[in-house]
Amino acid sequence: MKSKIRRCNKDYTYTMSERCPTCGEKTFIPIPPRFSPVDKYVKYRIELKKGVKLSC
Template sequence: MGQKIRKCKNCGRYTLREICPGCGGKTFSPIPARFSPKDPYGRYRRMSKKG
């Protein structure tokens, strides 16, 4: 397969393309980053979620 699913920022539609076929907006990968216990920015990310 090789391709990863992508989600449109505007309409929320899922596709395999870089541009959404429905609205023409940009798409992004909805898959979260892999967890790592050595994450150097984890502390800052958790602080930004609190405030």
């Protein structure tokens, strides 16, 4: 089983569970995803950062 440390966005506590033990909010993994030079979704992330509406 692979487990990573997670962080609560509300009170910034670190935990290993899906929910924060102090406030009950959903936690997330604070580590960014690995970079890949062959990224097929880079176009969508750039458009999302610029605020451009995606047309599929």
